[in-house]
Structure formats: structure tokens, C-alpha cells
Amino acid sequence: MPVTDKIRDLNTVKTMTAEVLECSNHHRWRFGDAVTTLMRKVSLEYENQLESLLAVPYGRKMLNEFSSDLHDALFAYLVSMQWVGWGDCEFGPPLELPDDSGIYALSLIAYLGARLMDDAIDHHLDYKGQFQSFYGYLTEKSGRDQAAGISAAAGHFLITASIRRMVKRGSLNTACSVMQLYNPVFAGALCETGVNEIAITPGLYRSVIRHKAVAYDRILHVVFFRKAEPLVRERILSFLATHSEYSQWLNDLSDEADDRSRNQMSILKVTGMDRDKLINTILKSFLELWNGAGDLHPDIRNVMAVRLNDSLKKLTRADGWGPGFPNDAG
Numbered sequence: 404m405p406v407t408d409k410i411r412d413l414n415t416v417k418t419m420t421a422e423v424l425e426c427s428n429h430h431r432w433r434f435g436d437a438v439t440t441l442m443r444k445v446s447l448e449y450e451n452q453l454e455s456l457l458a459v460p461y462g463r464k465m466l467n468e469f470s471s472d473l474h475d476a477l478f479a480y481l482v483s484m485q486w487v488g489w490g491d492c493e494f495g496p497p498l499e500l501p502d503d504s505g506i507y508a509l510s511l512i513a514y515l516g517a518r519l520m521d522d523a524i525d526h527h528l529d530y531k532g533q534f535q536s537f538y539g540y541l542t543e544k545s546g547r548d549q550a551a552g553i554s555a556a557a558g559h560f561l562i563t564a565s566i567r568r569m570v571k572r573g574s575l576n577t578a579c580s581v582m583q584l585y586n587p588v589f590a591g592a593l594c595e596t597g598v599n600e601i602a603i604t605p606g607l608y609r610s611v612i613r614h615k616a617v618a619y620d621r622i623l624h625v626v627f628f629r630k631a632e633p634l635v636r637e638r639i640l641s642f643l644a645t646h647s648e649y650s651q652w653l654n655d656l657s658d659e660a661d662d663r664s665r666n667q668m669s670i671l672k673v674t675g676m677d678r679d680k681l682i683n684t685i686l687k688s689f690l691e692l693w694n695g696a697g698d699l700h701p702d703i704r705n706v707m708a709v710r711l712n713d714s715l716k717k718l719t720r721a722d723g724w725g726p727g728f729p730n731d732a733g
Contacts, residue, residue, distance in 0.1 A: 416686055419693050420715055426708035437496035442489050449485050449508040456564045477557055480537040484515055491627040493709050497702040498631055506574050510626035513565040513581055517588060519558030523551040580625045584618050591615025595668050603672050612651050620647040646710055649688050656681055657721040
């Protein structure tokens with residue numbers, strides 16, 4: 404179906420939206436308490452590991468003798484961003500995965516280390532207006548140039564320190580998987596910085612996103628699902644990789660004004676693309692993704708519905724339209 408077709412008005416969109424909401428709610432009803440328990444374990448492990456790693460630059464004794472504003476600002480920002488790891492936790496109880504929160508927390512620290520470096524490259528003063536970034540704090544203290552250097556250095560330190568700790572804990576294969584993924588992540592980040600002055604073709608945009616956003620999210624996924632049954636793991640990883648790509652389109656839609664003000668790469672800059680075409684493309688892609696999961700176990704598909712339900716609600720907020728979306732959506 405051409406993306407110019409008004410797919411947003413089709414009954415299939417309404418049907419998908421209702422199904423996704425119902426499945427999402429069923430997952431919450433059946434596994435909500437267990438998921439919350441797992442998230443709390445990951446959160447506790449994450450904050451403990453983070454506190455331990457951030458003591459390294461100063462030494463524990465020195466931290467006990469004085470409070471570093473720099474340390475406190477970095478810790479506060481990273482604690483505020485830990486929610487990025489909670490989505491995978493939704494899969495834990497349905498898959499009956501063993502508790503592996505210690506290693507997963509380290510992968511989350513490595514993931515957010517890259518976030519600190521991306522903040523420095525893209526000059527993110529805050530996270531979508533909700534709270535100040537570490538780079539934003541540094542900019543107020545010392546200006547953009549020095550802030551970028553410090554934020555990038557902090558990110559690099561956390562990446563290498565978390566991977567080193569994985570190795571020390573005997574998870575060499577996991578550490579190698581994370582290290583391998585950083586090659587495409589930073590290749591994508593470097594490519595993105597050089598495309599603002601040229602025409603962005605669909606192929607170029609897709610290449611950058613698959614290197615940067617998709618590989619970036621995969622850092623968390625390959626660690627969280629490493630002990631899942633292989634065939635199930637591959638299906639879930641494929642779903643999540645595809646959803647990461649579509650989520651980037653959705654982010655570009657939501658962040659259009661901010662991206663334009665900072666001359667950031669966006670799918671809306673791709674030749675021939677506009678908001679209406681993009682919305683129809685996103686909806687068509689969500690339909691295909693949801694239908695493609697139809698043969699999976701209902702418990703797994705229900706978790707996927709949680710992801711899609713969140714995305715559909717975000718699309719409603721970004722575009723300001725409601726046809727086909729239940730008013731009480733989750």
C-alpha cells in the first residue's frame with residue numbers, strides 16, 4: 404500500500420489499536436506485579452553499581468570527605484535516565500528468565516555512557532524538557548565547549564568501566580557483545596554529524612538509524628535476553644530492532660521543531676517526505692509489525708503490545724489526532 408493512502412482512516416487501524424490495548428492490559432493484569440518486582444531489583448542493582456563506578460575517579464575515602472557537585476549532578480542525571488532499561492523487564496516474567504539484574508544493570512550503565520557522549524555531540528541541554536542533562540548542567544557551569552568534552556569523557560569512562568566489570572564478573576561473552584555493538588553505534592553517530600549539509604536519501608537515513616538507534620538499543624536487548632530460548636530470543640530481538648527503527652521515525656515526528664532549530668538529521672528531511680506521509684508510513688509499519696507477531700505465544704505477543712501501545716499513544720500526542728484510538732487508551 405502506498406504511504407500516501409489514508410491508512411489512518413482504515414478500520415484495520417482501529418482494530419489494531421483496540422487489540423493492542425486489550426493485549427497490553429492483559430499483560431499488566433497477569434504479570435504486572437512480577438514486572439514491578441523485577442524493575443525494582445534492576446533499579447537497586449543499577450544504582451549500587453553506578454555509585455560504585457562513580458567512586459573510582461575520586462576514591463571512596465575522598466568522596467566520604469567532601470561532596471562533589473560534579474559527581475552529584477552526573478549521578479542524578481543517570482538515575483533519572485534508568486527508565487530506558489525497564490521496557491525489557493516486561494519480558495522477564497512471561498519468559499521465566501533467571502534473575503540476571505547485576506549484568507543487565509551494567510549493560511544499562513554502558514548504554515547510558517553512550518547517551519552522555521550523544522548529549523555532547525547533539526548539545527542536549529535536557530531530556531525532552533523534563534529534566535536537565537549532565538551536559539546541560541555543565542554548560543551552565545563552564546560553557547558548551549568544555550561541557551561537551553567533560554560529558555563525552557564521562558560517557559567513555561562509564562562504557563569502559565562497565566564492560567571491564569562484566570569481564571571481572573565472568574561475563575566475557577556479554578562484554579564482547581556490548582563492545583561489538585559500539586562499532587556501529589559510534590559509526591552511526593559520526594555519520595549523522597556529516598549529513599546535515601547534503602540531501603538525505605531514504606537509504607542514507609536508514610543506514611544511519613540502523614547503525615545508531617537500532618544497534619544502540621540492541622546493547623540492552625542482547626544482554627537481557629541472553630538466556631532466553633534461542634528461537635524465541637531471535638524473534639523478540641527482531642521485533643525490538645524493527646520497533647527501534649520505527650520509534651526513531653516517531654521521535655523525529657515529535658521532535659520536528661527541536662531538530663529543525665539544531666539542524667539535526669530527521670526523516671522529515673528525507674527527500675519527498677512530509678508529516679502526512681510519515682504518519683501513514685508509521686501506522687502501516689505498526690500494522691505489519693503487529694500482524695507479524697500473530698503466531699507467537701500470547702504472553703510474548705502481549706508484551707509486544709505494551710511497546711506498541713506506548714508508541715501509538717505517543718503518535719496521538721505528536722500528531723494531535725484521535726480517530727481509531729480509544730479515549731481511555733492505557
